[in-house]
Structures are given as structure tokens and as C-alpha cells.
Amino acid sequence: MKWEGISEFVYVAENESFTLASKKMAISTAQVSRQISSLEKRLNIKLFYRTTRKVSLTEEGRIYYQHCRSVLDGLDAAERAITNLQTKPQGKIKLTAPVTYGEQTILPLVNDFMLQYQDVEVNAYLSNQQVDLVEGGYDLAIRLGKLIDSSMMAKKLGTRTNYICASPNYLDKHGVPHSLSELNKHNCLLGTLDYWNFSEGNKDKALRVTGKLRYNNGFGLVDAALKGLGIVQLPDYYVQEHIESGTLITLLDNYRAPDEGIWAVYPHNRQLSPKIRFLVDYLTSNLAKS
Structure with a gap:
């Protein structure tokens, strides 16, 4: 009987409400309450603080929730792996990505993905802020x-x-800098940070730079650089075409910082979902071609 009350406990903990938990489980609030009370009695601990307005986990409840959540996630993953009910991606995917990279690269690939898998629905939110995936209900x-x-x-x-x-x-007009120390003689076009990243002597180095212009927009910085206002540091998806055409010249290549990762991040309990696995594999394959 050790499993009795576990699901009810997790639902109440995640919804902070006996009523919401009962609705999501399609059982009565009284049944949820009985199962929680029985569980607390069996464990001989108080799992929740209860008031007329709020239900919240006790210290012991938080510890117990972490273990119970992992167990239920493992059972869900095992069921998906054994039954393999879905052989192709289907259902809703809620994702978030940085604004510019999302606009230029991710969303066009998502559109192509949806052409192949027409049972998939996508809700995408582009933001340069790192949103809380669990709280926001994001899959990816x-x-x-x-x-x-x-x-x-x-x-x-x-x-x-x-x-x-x-x-x-x-x-x-201003000469070509050949060392990092020479950057202080130039107008550096700044983004949101006061420093640029380099590699010197196989060590990462953050160098503070200054200039007369600061934008929190990459396209504005590219335009300023193209019009000869100064030197800029930007990711390849902003400047690659201009470098290839010769309208921008790369500088200090010997000090270039190591390449940065592009990551798919998702809550641990969704790692086996076919819709997420297929989309992540699709993005991996197509980004490797770009």
C-alpha cells in the first residue's frame, strides 16, 4: 500500500490546492484529502501547511516531493518506453528561444518540421530573458x-x-588593431555588456571596452559597423553574410573566443516525449548543415 496517496500528494504540491488537484485527477476533493491524511499518518509527518487561502509544503514535504516526483517521472518514462504508443510526434509543443536567433534560424526550422509532422501544434515565445520552463509550462x-x-x-x-x-x-580612417591593448584607441560599439570575450594564451579573457554608442539590438550594431562608426563583436548569424561579402572585416582572429554552444534545454520528465525528441533531432540535423 506504499503507493497510495503519492499521486494525490504530488498533484496537491504542484497546484498548491486540494481543489485543483482533484479537478486534474478527476476525483473528489474529499478523496484527495483522505489520501493525503492517510499518507501523513503512515509517514508520521506533516506534509502541508493548510490555511483557508493557501496550501504549501512543509520542509519535510519539500524533500518528500522531490523524491516522489522523480519516482512518478520514472514510471511515466517506463510506460512510454514499454508501450511505445506514439511512433510519430503529435500534440502541442510550447517552446522559447532568443529573439533574433529564434526569428532567423529556429522558427523557420520549426515551420519546416511542422510541414513534415502535421499532427504537431507549436506555441513559440521569443525572449532574451531566460524564462522558467517548469513554471511557464514550456516543453523546450x-x-x-x-x-x-x-x-x-x-x-x-x-x-x-x-x-x-x-x-x-x-x-x-582609424587603422587596424593587432592586439587587445589597441582596442582602447578605438570606438567599440557596445551591446548590453561592458566587456567582450577573447581567448589569450589558451585562457578565456573578458576585456572591458568603451565607446560612444550602446544598443541592445544586434541589427542596430551591425548597421553602425557597416556605416563605419566603430568596431563590433557579434555572433555569426548577425555578421556572417557581411564578412563573406567583404563589407565587414574580421579583426584579432588570434584572440577569438572559443565557439559557444547552442543548446536544447528541457525539463527532465519530458526527455522521452516523441514530439520533443523528434524536434530536437530535427534541429540538430539541420543546424549541422547551416
Whole structure:
């Protein structure tokens, strides 16, 4: 009888409400309450603080929830793996991605994916803020650079390169910098950060730079660089075509920082979902071709 009350406990913990838990489980509130009371009695601990307005986990309840959630996730994963009810992706996918990279790269690939798998529905939210995937109900996030959330599952989709570059016109007027120390003689076009990333002597280096212009928009910075206003550091998807055409010249290539990762990040309990697995594999395959 050890499993009795576990599902009810997890639903109440995640919804902070006996009523909402009962609705989602399609059982009565009284039944949920009885199961929780029985569970607390069997464990001899208090799992929830109850008031007329709110239900919240006790310290013991939080610890117990973490283990119970993992167990239920494992059972769900085992059932999906054994029954294999879905052989192709179907259902809703809620994802988030950075604005520019999402617009230029991710959403066009998602559109192509949907042409192949017409039983999939997608809700995409583009933001440069790292949203809480669990709280927001997201299935998937595309993130760039170093990952900081170790509680999520992650798969590397590819890499991006950050280039230092300027227009030929700017370099003709102001000269070409050959060392990092020479950057203080130039107008550096700034984004949201006060520093640029480099590699010197096989070590990562963050160098503070200054300039007369600061935008929180990559396209504005590209336009400024193309018009000869200064030197810029931007990811390849902003500047690659201009570098190839010669309208921007790369600088300080010997100090270029290592490529940064492009990641698919998703909650651990959704790793076996066919719709997510298929989409992540599709993105991985197509980003490798770009």
C-alpha cells in the first residue's frame, strides 16, 4: 500500500490546492484529502501547511516531493518506453528561444518540421530573458552560450562564433588593431555588456571596452559597423553574410573566443516525449548543415 496517496500528494504540491488537484485527477476533493491524511499518518509527518487561502509544503514535504516526483517521472518514462504508443510526434509543443536567433534560424526550422509532422501544434515565445520552463509550462528552450541551470536536461545542437569586425572604411580612417591593448584607441560599439570575450594564451579573457554608442539590438550594431562608426563583436548569424561579402572585416582572429554552444534545454520528465525528441533531432540535423 506504499503507493497510495503519492499521486494525490504530488498533484496537491504542484497546484498548491486540494481543489485543483482533484479537478486534474478527476476525483473528489474529499478523496484527495483522505489520501493525503492517510499518507501523513503512515509517514508520521506533516506534509502541508493548510490555511483557508493557501496550501504549501512543509520542509519535510519539500524533500518528500522531490523524491516522489522523480519516482512518478520514472514510471511515466517506463510506460512510454514499454508501450511505445506514439511512433510519430503529435500534440502541442510550447517552446522559447532568443529573439533574433529564434526569428532567423529556429522558427523557420520549426515551420519546416511542422510541414513534415502535421499532427504537431507549436506555441513559440521569443525572449532574451531566460524564462522558467517548469513554471511557464514550456516543453523546450533554445539557449545560447554557457548553461547555468543544472536541473534541466540539455542537448547540444551546434555552436556559434563571435566575431570582432569593422568596415573597411572605418579601418582605413582609424587603422587596424593587432592586439587587445589597441582596442582602447578605438570606438567599440557596445551591446548590453561592458566587456567582450577573447581567448589569450589558451585562457578565456573578458576585456572591458568603451565607446560612444550602446544598443541592445544586434541589427542596430551591425548597421553602425557597416556605416563605419566603430568596431563590433557579434555572433555569426548577425555578421556572417557581411564578412563573406567583404563589407565587414574580421579583426584579432588570434584572440577569438572559443565557439559557444547552442543548446536544447528541457525539463527532465519530458526527455522521452516523441514530439520533443523528434524536434530536437530535427534541429540538430539541420543546424549541422547551416
